[in-house]
Amino acid sequence: MQNDIRNRLNNYYRQMNIYPDAFQCPHKCFCNQFANQEMTEAKMSMVGSLYGKKYPRITVVSLDPPKGRDGAFKSPATRKTEFVSEFHESEDFLFSPPNIHWAMTQIIVKDILIFWGYPVNSHSAVVDQSYSGRIIENVSAYFSHVNVAKCSMNKNDKGQANFQVHKKCGYSFLLKELEILMPQIIVSQGKNANKIMSNLLRMPGIEDSLPAAKIVHIGKSKTLWLPMDHPSHHTGEIRLRWLFYIDAIKKWIIENSADSINTLSDEFTLTDQPGSEQQFFPPEISNESITQVIEAEPDLGQPGFSDFGLYKCLACGKMVMGFEKKNHEREIHGGKGIEWKKVR
Helix, strand or coil: CHHHHHHHHHHHHHHCCCCHHHCCCCCHHHHHCCCCCCCECCCCCEECCCCCCCCCCEEEEECCCCCCCCCCCCCHHHHCHHHHHHHHHCCCCCCCCCCHHHHHHHHHHHHHHHHHCCCCCCCECCCCCCCCCCECCCCHHHEEEEECCCCECCCHHHCCCCHHHHHHHHHHHHHHHHHHHCCCEEEEECHHHHHHHHHHCCCCCHHHCCCCCEEEEECCEEEEEEEECCCCCCHHHHHHHHHHHHHHHHHHHHHCCCCCCCCCCCCCEECCCCCCCCCEECCCCCHHHHHHHHHCCCCCCCCCCCCCCEEEECCCCCEEEHHHHHHHHHHHHCCCCCCEEECC
């Protein structure tokens, strides 16, 4: 499926004259006036090699691409979806730790994937705790990442582009690109990204009403939209609000088990009719069976993901999620039973 989506993206970028090899965007002069010296032309979206294959289609929407004059995306060839996707999938976070934004993006996506059976690793970073000293897993293969602004304004100190650039680019290209990606879950990052999304989806003001979760329609896809704070500047807010998003995802799974979330089983059917939209069709799964999937303890010797309450350890004062209590007792207190106080 990801190959089909990549092909559609390539065709769309060519059609809109923003393909890296043949960039003739009609807004080039407008945007370039806001650039530091000269902007770097369009960088395409990342589409993971396993996007939509085993887990739901998750799309992350951020504002700006990285500076084009530095790093891995200097030439047109390195700004195409195929290269961008392969580059991010090959990143070794143990050897080269990601910046805060990309680290939190990976952690957020990984913690969402867990709802559909992504293996739990008790040593991996999780959203609601500091990731210092913990493993950041590279899950780039399983999601897509879209920048509102296609071109880099090359701002100093990784500064954001002018909001006029975001509006021009976002309103010109973003919604159609999301239709091609057919996301089942969208995570938008930061106030201005949320504002662009809220205006495109005719839900103005969401950016000032976090936390929020909305059911929206992107083309033919029924989508759970999770607007979040910016992961670089508001990590603490994301952690404090994570339980809200957990509840929204659980509700989404239960309410859409038979017709929208399609990856609780490996048995898919993919239509491939000329001229038709390709979609996954899941086996019929009752709400009761979905609840059992969520609440059941995994038979892997791993902590269960059934208790999403927040608890305070009365021995050391650390706050952990309910499903992490046993790990905490084992790793911090040598397996000794500890008294807990439920906070929420």
